Amino acid sequence: MQDVKVTIIDREGVDHVLDAPTDMSMNIMELCKAYELPVLGECGGMAMCATCQCYLESETELPEQSDDELDMLDQAFHVEDNSRLGCQIQITDEIDGIVLRLAPE
Numbered sequence: 001m002q003d004v005k006v007t008i009i010d011r012e013g014v015d016h017v018l019d020a021p022t023d024m025s026m027n028i029m030e031l032c033k034a035y036e037l038p039v040l041g042e043c044g045g046m047a048m049c050a051t052c053q054c055y056l057e058s059e060t061e062l063p064e065q066s067d068d069e070l071d072m073l074d075q076a077f078h079v080e081d082n083s084r085l086g087c088q089i090q091i092t093d094e095i096d097g098i099v100l101r102l103a104p105e
Helices: 028-034 067-075
Strands: 005-008 015-021 053-055 084-085 096-103
Touching: 005 028, 067 084
Parallel strands: 005 096
Antiparallel strands: 005 015, 053 084, 053 096
């Protein structure tokens, strides 16, 4: 088992450096909920609600956004060029060191 480091900046600007397991098929939304950060994830990770929207603050390369993610972001509030849905970012070795900022509610 190997963990990667994920930094989540909460809505008050506080950095949370989290250990994220790569062997549990988790995503960023689930990680935030596990650490009791204020992420709702109302749709359970189906890219249908945008309550896990975050902003990519690091130069981490992520997979291309799916049509479902892009469609949801088209309907969401506070969308920026670096917006992603946390539920669509899988925890893998490739995201070690990623920095994400939670979008406003």
